[in-house]
Amino acid sequence: MITVPRSLRRLTLGLTLAALLLSRATAAPLKVAYSDWPGWTAFAIASEKGWFKQAGLEVELLWFEYGPSIEAFTAGKVDAVMVTNGDALVTGANGAKNVMILVTDYSNGNDMIVAQPGISSLKDLKGKKVAVEVGFVDHLLLLNGLKKAGMTEADVELVPTPTNQTPQVLASGQVAAIAAWQPNSGQALKAVAGSTAVYTSADEPGLIYDTVAVSPQSLAQNRADWVKFVAVWDKIVAYLNDETTRDDGIKIMAARAGVDAKEYAAFMSGTKLLTLAQSTKIISGQTDTFGSIAGSSKIADEFNVKNGVYKESQPVATYIDATLTTDALKK
Numbered sequence: 001m002i003t004v005p006r007s008l009r010r011l012t013l014g015l016t017l018a019a020l021l022l023s024r025a026t027a028a029p030l031k032v033a034y035s036d037w038p039g040w041t042a043f044a045i046a047s048e049k050g051w052f053k054q055a056g057l058e059v060e061l062l063w064f065e066y067g068p069s070i071e072a073f074t075a076g077k078v079d080a081v082m083v084t085n086g087d088a089l090v091t092g093a094n095g096a097k098n099v100m101i102l103v104t105d106y107s108n109g110n111d112m113i114v115a116q117p118g119i120s121s122l123k124d125l126k127g128k129k130v131a132v133e134v135g136f137v138d139h140l141l142l143l144n145g146l147k148k149a150g151m152t153e154a155d156v157e158l159v160p161t162p163t164n165q166t167p168q169v170l171a172s173g174q175v176a177a178i179a180a181w182q183p184n185s186g187q188a189l190k191a192v193a194g195s196t197a198v199y200t201s202a203d204e205p206g207l208i209y210d211t212v213a214v215s216p217q218s219l220a221q222n223r224a225d226w227v228k229f230v231a232v233w234d235k236i237v238a239y240l241n242d243e244t245t246r247d248d249g250i251k252i253m254a255a256r257a258g259v260d261a262k263e264y265a266a267f268m269s270g271t272k273l274l275t276l277a278q279s280t281k282i283i284s285g286q287t288d289t290f291g292s293i294a295g296s297s298k299i300a301d302e303f304n305v306k307n308g309v310y311k312e313s314q315p316v317a318t319y320i321d322a323t324l325t326t327d328a329l330k331k
Helices: 006-026 043-049 066-074 085-093 137-148 163-172 184-191 216-221 223-241 246-257 261-265 276-284 293-306 323-329
Strands: 030-034 059-063 080-084 099-107 112-115 129-132 157-160 177-180 196-200 209-214 271-273
Touching (some): 030 066, 043 059, 043 223, 043 246, 066 080, 066 163, 085 099, 085 209, 099 216, 099 223, 112 137, 129 137, 137 177, 137 196, 137 293, 163 177, 209 223, 209 293, 216 223, 223 246, 223 323, 276 323
Parallel strands (some): 129 157, 129 177
Antiparallel strands (some): 080 209, 099 209, 099 271, 112 196
């Protein structure tokens, strides 16, 4: 038998430990694309406060407009993207499979159909032009509203428009209404005196859930880190729910979005931030209604197929992994 000298054992053990430490220190950061929705911009707080590092994570938050953030994910440039549950399905149907591991919030009025002065309801839009980013979440909001008003998409003329350009398009007078989320919807209301929100996400809570969606490959390779990432979210929500720190949190979010802090504070009521416990119930729920992400996504899937956003129904259950929030709650 070959006996290894104790000194060599120590050296070997030392090299192994060093290799492990070096591996963690040089591990590629989790790259996450995010955009200007308040429920996602809130992650800037964790970055500024150093909460990711405190959790033992290397996270690189990459700022985009919403559409380009999804394009970056589709191109494989990031590990995760922050999207609505409906758009997660659209992204997957277009080839970029993903798994929603966290529901950050649901839209509670920030997504709006904003109409020109003199238009007071969706029914007044019959035969008129509506600017919307076709295939994205506020297209679904519009379809939902039209359905509840006894109308269909055929009753209006869609004008495909990037969401960040909708305020200018409404102000130009080229369309009767736009579909957009904050801060764009608020900018549209300010840009056109007398314009009004004729339908909002507050009329259908749970229609639009906002999520963190991860590539299946990254989730498989880095599950423990994604659980830590999810756990940090609860710290962010607590910071924003605490009256003594809320203003500082909003200030950080406003700076990230390039919006005045007082103006940004007005967006918060339209975004129902979910604690980790609340998020777990919604992501674990198995209802057929808007009360769970499974039910909401099933409805979104049916809308998407029916309206040609994509052709084949998506396997909704494969887009949802509730185990990470459950594990994060144990931390």
